[in-house]
Amino acid sequence: MCGIVGIVSKAPVNQLIYDGLLLLQHRGQDAAGIVTQQGRKFYMHKAKGMVRDVFRTRNMRALPGNVGLGQVRYPTAGNAFSEDEAQPFYVNAPFGLVLSHNGNLTNAAELKAELFNTDHRHINTDSDSEVLLNVLAHELEKTTRGLPLTPADVFAAVRGVHKRVKGSYAVVALIAGHGLLAFRDPFGIRPLCIGHGQNEGGATVMVASESVALEGTGYQFERDIAPGEAVFVDMDGKVHAEQCAANARLYPCIFEFVYLARPDSVMDGISVYQARLNLGETLAKRVVSTVPPNEIDVIIPIPESSRPSATQLAHLLGIPYREGFVKNRYVGRTFIMPGQGVRKKSVRQKLNVIASEFKGRNVLLVDDSIVRGTTSREIVQMARDAGARKVYLASAAPPVRYPNVYGIDMPTPGELVAHDRTIEEIRKVIGCDALIYQDVEGMKRAIRSLNPELDGFDASCFDGVYVTGDVTAETIAAMNSARGDTAEKIGEEGDVDASRLALPNPEGA
Numbered sequence: 001m002c003g004i005v006g007i008v009s010k011a012p013v014n015q016l017i018y019d020g021l022l023l024l025q026h027r028g029q030d031a032a033g034i035v036t037q038q039g040r041k042f043y044m045h046k047a048k049g050m051v052r053d054v055f056r057t058r059n060m061r062a063l064p065g066n067v068g069l070g071q072v073r074y075p076t077a078g079n080a081f082s083e084d085e086a087q088p089f090y091v092n093a094p095f096g097l098v099l100s101h102n103g104n105l106t107n108a109a110e111l112k113a114e115l116f117n118t119d120h121r122h123i124n125t126d127s128d129s130e131v132l133l134n135v136l137a138h139e140l141e142k143t144t145r146g147l148p149l150t151p152a153d154v155f156a157a158v159r160g161v162h163k164r165v166k167g168s169y170a171v172v173a174l175i176a177g178h179g180l181l182a183f184r185d186p187f188g189i190r191p192l193c194i195g196h197g198q199n200e201g202g203a204t205v206m207v208a209s210e211s212v213a214l215e216g217t218g219y220q221f222e223r224d225i226a227p228g229e230a231v232f233v234d235m236d237g238k239v240h241a242e243q244c245a246a247n248a249r250l251y252p253c254i255f256e257f258v259y260l261a262r263p264d265s266v267m268d269g270i271s272v273y274q275a276r277l278n279l280g281e282t283l284a285k286r287v288v289s290t291v292p293p294n295e296i297d298v299i300i301p302i303p304e305s306s307r308p309s310a311t312q313l314a315h316l317l318g319i320p321y322r323e324g325f326v327k328n329r330y331v332g333r334t335f336i337m338p339g340q341g342v343r344k345k346s347v348r349q350k351l352n353v354i355a356s357e358f359k360g361r362n363v364l365l366v367d368d369s370i371v372r373g374t375t376s377r378e379i380v381q382m383a384r385d386a387g388a389r390k391v392y393l394a395s396a397a398p399p400v401r402y403p404n405v406y407g408i409d410m411p412t413p414g415e416l417v418a419h420d421r422t423i424e425e426i427r428k429v430i431g432c433d434a435l436i437y438q439d440v441e442g443m444k445r446a447i448r449s450l451n452p453e454l455d456g457f458d459a460s461c462f463d464g465v466y467v468t469g470d471v472t473a474e475t476i477a478a479m480n481s482a483r484g485d486t487a488e489k490i491g492e493e494g495d496v497d498a499s500r501l502a503l504p505n506p507e508g509a
């Protein structure tokens with residue numbers, strides 16, 4: 001996941017894009033970038049770091065124009081440590097294009113070879129997003145029937161992109177002098193919505209990963225962009241939209257609801273906050289069947305994302321809910337940091353105990369998910385050190401057993417604490433007295449009940465089913481080998497051996 005924003009306005013957009021990216025900072029902490037357009041010229045500033053660090057006043061002043069886009073990056077392809085892979089990406093032909101991408105392509109290596117051998121295009125980084133931009137550029141070159149460029153030409157190009165590209169992609173792109181293009185992959189795995197508002201100059205159209213970016217900047221959420229759909233906003237602010245995929249179906253990533261998205265966002269018709277409350281409700285049933293409620297003195301959330309589930313769980317079990325960990329708000333989200341060393345250190349920097357809430361008590365700690373077990377291991381030990389008698393742990397999501405290839409950085413099975421382990425084995429690794437997980441069907445039901453019109457979910461990291469149908473153990477191993485930053489992970493904890501990854505349904509959904 002990354003956060004993306006695109007705007008067409010009648011007034012300067014630099015500050016608005018900055019504000020939107022700040023509201024999406026939880027989706028990517030590694031790099032940030034903005035491109036604006038004035039006349040036919042693009043102005044770009046991007047660098048590694050959080051939004052506040054990347055953009056100084058002088059950088060903001062150098063981003064003129066009423067049209068633009070931006071991205072906050074959480075690297076899931078290429079090299080996390082390379083500044084060159086910060087987004088947006090630029091290519092000069094046709095017209096001049098810039099693009100920001102949230103998601104991950106599963107056939108980036110094949111496309112890269114095809115772009116070089118057949119389309120004669122040069123890709124300068126290991127980023128899959130640069131590959132995606134070049135596919136779009138090539139398709140646009142093919143479909144354009146002369147000037148002026150029409151929305152029909154643009155939509156034909158997106159149709160071409162859908163045919164060639166596999167994986168997950170929510171995209172915003174600028175076509176110099178023509179307008180803003182936004183589109184979502186045919187399964188709608190990563191989120192994208194559109195809204196509008198007014199500023200000094202007149203009407204403004206805004207596209208963003210999450211509704212919070214619209215609401216938080218004073219704009220009005222209108223609708224989610226449909227899977228496979230493309231939206232083209234011309235320079236006058238007129239919105240054109242068309243379905244560009246043959247078999248579009250809505251299978252949003254369920255991990256967005258579990259952890260990634262902000263709880264105040266509404267995605268694909270589902271309130272993220274309500275989804276987390278529902279997960280707490282179904283988790284309550286699992287807890288009572290494992291630990292008698294009268295043996296739990298207090299329920300304590302592991303800040304931040306687990307709070308809604310933990311409150312609902314405590315409410316239903318009639319057990320006091322207490323804050324036992326205080327979060328240092330100046331440390332970012334640990335899960336999306338690159339590298340296990342920094343993640344581990346950050347848990348202790350980020351969370352500190354209020355010892356009086358633990359001393360002599362049986363505590364039930366609640367987290368939204370347990371992925372590598374980095375947080376849980378540290379937290380359970382901290383609870384014990386603070387004097388807890390018994391430490392139980394409940395996860396609002398089921399065990400994360402399979403790698404993710406759609407834009408969440410869990411590429412290797414060996415790094416997942418639940419991979420190839422029974423619940424009892426996981427409990428021992430984490431060091432708690434009882435471990436309670438949500439079950440996969442319970443999780444899906446809890447969230448789907450909020451929008452029965454969904455076709456399903458991408459829940460691949462929980463059930464091993466990859467909805468795009470092209471992902472096998474070999475694909476995953478090959479994608480990992482292509483990662484410029486994987487060596488660091490392999491050295492510490494991962495593996496890329498396809499033979500060790502038994503997928504339940506390699507054919508996909």
Ligand SMILES: O=P(O)(O)OC[C@H]1O[C@H](OP(=O)(O)OP(=O)(O)O)[C@H](O)[C@@H]1O
Pocket residue numbers: 259302303304305306332333334335336367368369370371372373374375376
């Ligand atoms: O098992 P792990 O590999 O540690 O990953 C899971 C943890 O990471 C996330 O927290 P994070 O600190 O990223 O963000 P949050 O403050 O939103 O909870 C998530 O909420 C879990 O606490």
Ligand SMILES: NC(=O)CC[C@H](N)C(=O)O
Pocket residue numbers: 001002073074075076077078085101102103104105127128129407408
């Ligand atoms: N998580 C994402 O959406 C990342 C986008 C892209 N795959 C990158 O690594 O930069």
Ligand SMILES: [Mg+2]
Pocket residue numbers: 302303304305306367368375
């Ligand atoms: Mg957390």
